[in-house]
Structures are given as structure tokens and as C-alpha cells.
Amino acid sequence: MDERVREHAEVLVDWSARVEAGDDVVVSVGPDAHELAVAVAEKLGERGANLCTTYSSGEIERAYLRAHDEEFDDGADHELALFENADVYLSLGGARNTSATADVPSETRQAQRRARQDVREARFDTRWVSTVHPTRSLAQQANMSYEEYQEFAYDAISRDWESLADEMGNLKELLDEGEEVRLVSSGTDLTMRIDDRTAVNSAASVAYDSHNLPSGEVFTAPYATDGTVTFDVPMTLNGETVRDVRLEFSDGEVVDHAAEQGADVVDEILETDDGASRLGELGIGMNRGIDRYTDNILFDEKMGDTVHLAVGRAYDACLPVGESGNESAVHVDMITDVSEDSRLEIDGEVVQRNGLFRWENGFSE
Amino acid sequence: MDERVREHAEVLVDWSARVEAGDDVVVSVGPDAHELAVAVAEKLGERGANLCTTYSSGEIERAYLRAHDEEFDDGADHELALFENADVYLSLGGARNTSATADVPSETRQAQRRARQDVREARFDTRWVSTVHPTRSLAQQANMSYEEYQEFAYDAISRDWESLADEMGNLKELLDEGEEVRLVSSGTDLTMRIDDRTAVNSAASVAYDSHNLPSGEVFTAPYATDGTVTFDVPMTLNGETVRDVRLEFSDGEVVDHAAEQGADVVDEILETDDGASRLGELGIGMNRGIDRYTDNILFDEKMGDTVHLAVGRAYDACLPVGESGNESAVHVDMITDVSEDSRLEIDGEVVQRNGLFRWENGFSE
Numbered sequence: 270m271d272e273r274v275r276e277h278a279e280v281l282v283d284w285s286a287r288v289e290a291g292d293d294v295v296v297s298v299g300p301d302a303h304e305l306a307v308a309v310a311e312k313l314g315e316r317g318a319n320l321c322t323t324y325s326s327g328e329i330e331r332a333y334l335r336a337h338d339e340e341f342d343d344g345a346d347h348e349l350a351l352f353e354n355a356d357v358y359l360s361l362g363g364a365r366n367t368s369a370t371a372d373v374p375s376e377t378r379q380a381q382r383r384a385r386q387d388v389r390e391a392r393f394d395t396r397w398v399s400t401v402h403p404t405r406s407l408a409q410q411a412n413m414s415y416e417e418y419q420e421f422a423y424d425a426i427s428r429d430w431e432s433l434a435d436e437m438g439n440l441k442e443l444l445d446e447g448e449e450v451r452l453v454s455s456g457t458d459l460t461m462r463i464d465d466r467t468a469v470n471s472a473a474s475v476a477y478d479s480h481n482l483p484s485g486e487v488f489t490a491p492y493a494t495d496g497t498v499t500f501d502v503p504m505t506l507n508g509e510t511v512r513d514v515r516l517e518f519s520d521g522e523v524v525d526h527a528a529e530q531g532a533d534v535v536d537e538i539l540e541t542d543d544g545a546s547r548l549g550e551l552g553i554g555m556n557r558g559i560d561r562y563t564d565n566i567l568f569d570e571k572m573g574d575t576v577h578l579a580v581g582r583a584y585d586a587c588l589p590v591g592e593s594g595n596e597s598a599v600h601v602d603m604i605t606d607v608s609e610d611s612r613l614e615i616d617g618e619v620v621q622r623n624g625l626f627r628w629e630n631g632f633s634e
Numbered sequence: 635m636d637e638r639v640r641e642h643a644e645v646l647v648d649w650s651a652r653v654e655a656g657d658d659v660v661v662s663v664g665p666d667a668h669e670l671a672v673a674v675a676e677k678l679g680e681r682g683a684n685l686c687t688t689y690s691s692g693e694i695e696r697a698y699l700r701a702h703d704e705e706f707d708d709g710a711d712h713e714l715a716l717f718e719n720a721d722v723y724l725s726l727g728g729a730r731n732t733s734a735t736a737d738v739p740s741e742t743r744q745a746q747r748r749a750r751q752d753v754r755e756a757r758f759d760t761r762w763v764s765t766v767h768p769t770r771s772l773a774q775q776a777n778m779s780y781e782e783y784q785e786f787a788y789d790a791i792s793r794d795w796e797s798l799a800d801e802m803g804n805l806k807e808l809l810d811e812g813e814e815v816r817l818v819s820s821g822t823d824l825t826m827r828i829d830d831r832t833a834v835n836s837a838a839s840v841a842y843d844s845h846n847l848p849s850g851e852v853f854t855a856p857y858a859t860d861g862t863v864t865f866d867v868p869m870t871l872n873g874e875t876v877r878d879v880r881l882e883f884s885d886g887e888v889v890d891h892a893a894e895q896g897a898d899v900v901d902e903i904l905e906t907d908d909g910a911s912r913l914g915e916l917g918i919g920m921n922r923g924i925d926r927y928t929d930n931i932l933f934d935e936k937m938g939d940t941v942h943l944a945v946g947r948a949y950d951a952c953l954p955v956g957e958s959g960n961e962s963a964v965h966v967d968m969i970t971d972v973s974e975d976s977r978l979e980i981d982g983e984v985v986q987r988n989g990l991f992r993w994e995n996g997f998s999e
Contacts, residue, residue, distance in 0.1 A: 291707055303665060310701075314700065319713070330675075332676040342656055346719045
């Protein structure tokens with residue numbers, strides 16, 4: 270076995286999920302994530318955790334959903350019970366075809382999503398972590414060879430997380446103390462309120478309220494957004510390429526929008542519900558192991574020198590206890606490059622210019 | 635998809651497990667059983683059942699068990715809860731390597747087995763069915779090409795189960811009414827008591843207390859065995875080939891034994907515990923779709939023209955309600971060919987001679 274697979278498993282089990290003896294762990298395995306699952310099982314055996322392995326296949330999901338009449342009862346008590354009794358949930362993504370569910374009607378998907386809300390919530394109540402095994406299908410989606418993609422993915426995953434967490438702590442502190450953020454870049458001049466909000470230092474560990482591996486971003490839940498933003502990093506949304514999306518906000522709400530490509534998909538997303546035209550997240554990518562766009566949001570949104578905003582649902586972790594932020598059935602991240610002609614200000618003070626943070630060498634006010 | 639895979643799924647879901655709308659179904663998928671899992675998911679979608687898919691990989695099990703210190707706590711509450719809340723459990727075997735766990739110490743395996751007794755019982759409390767997807771590894775174990783093995787397997791699985799169930803009902807009736815069975819064949823003359831015992835018409839359906847697909851055997855739980863039996867169908871037990879095992883019984887217990895090959899494995903099995911040297915099962919194979927030995931007990935024991943006996947644990951379904959039969963940690967089936975120079979008698983009446991049953995053309999008293 271490739272030593273990098275073992276290292277990935279070790280980071281996931283120890284740093285990310287903080288697995289301990291006696292933990293009841295659910296490991297979800299994608300069809301091409303088998304090798305990572307073997308390495309994770311070894312680590313879980315060493316730690317003395319209890320392992321239950323589930324199988325997550327787009328092809329199985331597609332066959333099931335297309336055959337279903339869409340009358341989902343509130344059942345799945347067995348799956349609910351599984352997660353209600355689990356301490357840890359590790360999702361090892363590894364599709365053979367990232368478009369495997371492309372011809373499932375979105376109504377069916379949404380109907381099942383509604384019926385399984387309780388299962389999803391039970392899963393989020395565990396120490397859950399999502400990661401992916403670098404597969405050929407992900408390499409293809411990234412327009413990369415398999416070997417090249419493996420190197421890319423392991424660079425992103427095998428960070429010195431402890432020291433990145435320390436560095437990201439600087440930004441979290443500034444965001445927690447700040448009241449207003451302003452982002453200025455080519456095609457972008459946007460202000461957002463963040464007072465009372467708590468930033469998450471997303472250091473790829475449940476100990477930091479962070480549930481992705483790789484991670485490496487600091488995010489919060491902004492509101493009262495005003496101005497214009499242009500997302501110049503392309504991405505696939507609902508199966509379509511979307512490029513150069515421009516959103517204009519007034520008093521927190523999108524009042525105008527356009528896109529060079531994929532405008533219809535953006536329309537669709539913004540029209541989902543009321544919350545879909547308000548921001549749910551402002552995130553600052555700080556993982557410099559991720560140096561290129563690979564059309565996979567797990568990696569893209571953490572890329573160094575980028576900032577992303579999501580329309581839709583806000584994360585509870587960013588909100589005052591008991592308060593609910595922007596609510597929506599969607600949470601769609603879009604990304605903008607801030608490596609040039611850009612600055613991020615908090616309460617009028619520049620904290621990042623052209624990708625460099627104020628605590629870094631070469632930063633200029 | 636091969637139409638035979640769809641048919642396999644349909645038999646499994648409808649005939650075997652009797653799945654209905656709203657059933658909470660756990661489907662366990664072997665690494666090479668993916669295609670069958672897709673077909674099963676389609677059927678479950680059509681029926682409106684709820685699907686939770688688990689992944690059963692020998693390689694994952696091996697990595698986990700070899701890394702474990704053998705101190706299994708009684709945990710795995712999450713897996714227990716999954717099965718306690720399930721209506722149906724479908725196991726789709728499909729290993730890539732049927733020897734994947736060969737180097738797991740048997741003590742570790744046994745320690746885990748003991749710790750997971752409750753999970754196993756919860757699984758047996760569902761409408762459970764075990765089947766296999768015909769894989770290359772099973773073809774190899776059977777000494778067959780892949781295509782040849784597929785044909786073999788689907789012949790065994792795609793029976794007219796309704797009419798086989800009717801036919802097997804004849805034998806069940808004779809066994810239920812009978813008091814003593816005598817089996818005479820080359821190297822075999824054995825008598826067993828069966829009064830008070832109930833035979834299972836194992837017609838590959840939970841509606842018949844039958845949990846294997848394929849099935850096609852009638853079995854009961856004999857006792858007070860006397861005489862000698864020779865098992866001339868070879869098989870792999872605990873990783874070793876075992877051939878021409880001879881057991882001599884007196885008053886229910888093995889008093890002498892020998893084997894042409896693999897005698898040490900037979901020793902080991904018989905010495906497991908007290909119950910391991912008494913019979914737990916007498917089974918008569920009646921699936922004529924299975925016409926050859928493939929070193930897979932799921933198929934071999936149902937082969938037409940064979941009789942098998944198991945040392946070890948008896949099935950509750952064969953015993954008077956509330957009574958416990960032979961108890962043991964093992965249940966090891968061994969098979970004898972009865973196509974020639976053989977007869978099976980119940981209370982002195984010949985019911986099968988040289989493979990032919992008394993209700994068949996050509997049968998001679």
C-alpha cells in the first residue's frame with residue numbers, strides 16, 4: 270500500500286476525528302475508496318474503536334431513486350438508529366463516476382432529502398469528517414492525470430495542521446472582534462456585517478468544529494451584505510459549468526445577477542427559497558497545499574489566495590447560541606481569486622492584500 | 635446489465651425476503667457484488683422499501699482485526715441498533731479473494747465473534763437472506779472459467795422455487811412424521827432419531843424459514859446417531875482441503891474418526907466443544923440446478939443427489955418450541971454423494987434410492 274494512504278488514514282482518525290478506544294465509528298466507503306478504507310480500518314483497530322462500514326455508491330443511489338415513486342415515508346429507522354448510536358462518522362468519498370446520479374430527477378432527490386432530514390441531523394450530531402480518496406474519476410474532473418492528482422490531493426491533506434490551525438487562529442480572532450468586512454477585488458466591492466458572529470477556524474478537526482479533510486479556511490456567517498461580487502473561479506454546479514458569476518446585493522439580498530456562463534443554473538439556485546438569495550457564509554481559503562482549481566468544492570474553497578461566499582444556509586457554529594441565521598435548502602459556495610489587485614478589510618483595516626495576510630512577510634498595509 | 639443479475643435481484647427481494655413497502659432493509663455488499671447491489675437497489679426502490687447499504691470486505695476486516703489488541707468491548711452499539719431496527723437483511727457476498735482473511739489469528743476472530751454475539755442475533759431476528767454474486771474469485775475457487783461459473787450460479791438461483799417447494803414438501807412431511815432415519819451408501823450405514831423434530835423445507839424464502847439463495851434442501855436436527863458415515867465430497871475447511879472424512883458414532887457421539895486428507899482440521903473441529911462431536915443437522919440436497927461441487931457450502935450442500943450432515947449447532951426451527959438442541963460454537967457441514975449404491979430410509983421405508991425419491995419416475999423400492 271502507498272504510504273500516503275496510511276498517512277491520510279492516520280490524519281483522518283487521529284487529528285480530524287479524534288477517535289478513541291470504544292468509539293462506535295461508522296465508515297462510509299465509496300466504491301473506489303476501498304484502499305483508504307483498509308488503511309482506516311487498520312487505524313481503528315489499533316485505537317480499539319468499533320467499526321461499522323457502510324457503502325456509498327452513486328450507481329446504487331441512482332437505481333434506487335429512479336425506481337422509487339417519490340412517496341418516501343419517514344422510515345429508515347434503521348439508518349437513523351445507526352447514527353444515533355454512533356460517536357464518529359467518517360465519509361470516504363471515492364466515486365467511479367462523479368456524474369453517476371446525473372439522471373436522477375431533482376424532485377426525487379429533494380423528496381428523499383426531506384424524508385431523511387432526521388438521519389442527516391443524527392449524522393451531524395456525531396464527530397463527522399468528510400474526506401475523499403484520490404480516484405481516477407476525481408483526477409478526470411480536475412483535468413489531471415491520476416498520478417498528478419494523487420500528488421495534488423496528498424499535498425492538500427498532509428499539512429502541518431497544528432501550525433496551520435495556529436496561523437488561522439489569527440484571522441479568526443480578527444473576525445470575531447470585527448464588525449464589518451469589506452472585500453475589494455477586480456469586479457468586486459462588497460461589505461458585510463459580522464458583529465455577534467463567531468468565525469470557525471476550520472483546521473480539519475472536530476476539535477475546531479471543522480469537518481472536512483482537507484480543510485484550511487476560516488469562515489463566518491455574514492449578513493446585511495451590500496455591493497457587488499464577481500466569482501472568477503469556474504465551477505460545476507448541478508452538472509453545468511458556471512463562470513464569472515456577478516451578484517449585486519442590497520441590504521443583504523441579491524437584487525441583480527449575471528453570469529458569463531451557466532446563468533440559468535444561478536437563476537435556479539437563487540430562486541430555491543427566500544434564504545437562497547442571501548449569504549450564508551464568508552470563507553477565506555488558507556490551505557496553500559491547494560494551489561489550483563480542481564472542480565471539487567472540498568478542495569477549491571480552501572485554496573490559498575481565494576475567498577468564497579455561499580448563498581443559502583448559514584452554519585450554526587457561527588451564530589450566537591440559540592439564534593438561527595440564514596435558512597435555506599441550499600448552500601452553494603462560489604469562489605473568487607484574491608491573489609492580485611485585492612484586499613480584505615475588517616473595520617477599515619486591511620488584513621489581507623493580494624493573498625498575503627498582515628502577519629506575513631511582504632504584507633503591505 | 636446482464637438480465638440474469640436483474641432476475642437474481644428479483645428472486646432475492648420478492649421470493650426470498652418478501653420485501654414490502656416501508657420495510658427497513660440493510661443490504662450488505664461485497665466488493666465485487668456491486669452490480670447485484672445496483673439491481674437489488676432498483677427492486678427495493680420499486681417496492682418502496684428503505685435502503686441502508688453496508689460494505690463487507692475481507693480486506694477491511696483483516697486490517698481491522700490484525701491491528702486490534704483482541705480486547706473487544708461489548709460495544710458496537712451502533713451496529714446493534716442498525717439491525718434491531720431493520721426488518722430485512724440481505725447479504726450479497728462478493729469477495730475479490732476468498733482467502734482475504736487467511737492470516738487473521740483465529741483467537742482474534744473468535745474474540746470478536748464473542749463480543750458481537752448480540753449483533754449476530756439481532757441480524758438473525760430479521761428476515762435475513764444470504765446470497766452471492768457470481769464473482770471471478772468464486773469461479774476460481776470452483777475451478778471454473780468466469781462465464782461457466784456464471785451459468786452454473788444462475789442455474790442454481792433461477793429455479794422454479796414454487797414448484798421445488800412443493801416437491802420438497804413431500805420429504806418434509808415424511809421426515810416430520812418419521813421417527814428414525816437410516817442412511818446407507820458406500821462406506822456409510824448410519825441411523826439417527828428424528829422424532830419430535832420438525833424438518834425445514836428450505837425453499838430459499840423466509841416464508842419457509844429458509845435463509846439462503848440458492849437453497850433447495852430439506853433439513854432437520856437428528857440425535858442419538860449410531861453407525862458410520864463417509865463424506866466423499868471434498869471441501870475446504872479452515873483453509874485446508876478435507877477429503878473422505880469418516881465418522882463413527884455411538885449413542886449420538888463421534889467415537890472414532892479418520893480422513894484421507896485434512897485429518898488435523900477434522901480433529902480441531904471435533905475438539906471445539908462437547909457439541910462439536912454430535913450432529914446438529916441432517917440435510918438432503920434437492921437443487922438439481924446444482925450439478926457439481928464448487929467448494930462453496932452455500933451451493934454444495936444443496937446439490938441434488940447428495941446428503942449432508944453437520945457436526946455442531948442445531949437450528950432452533952427444527953426443535954420443539956422452547957427446547958434447545960445440540961449446542962456448539964461450530965456448525966460444520968460435510969457432504970456425501972448418494973447418486974449410486976445408496977438409500978435413505980425413514981422408519982424402514984426407502985424414500986430415496988440412488989438419488990431418486992419415491993414420488994419420482996424410475997424410483998424402485
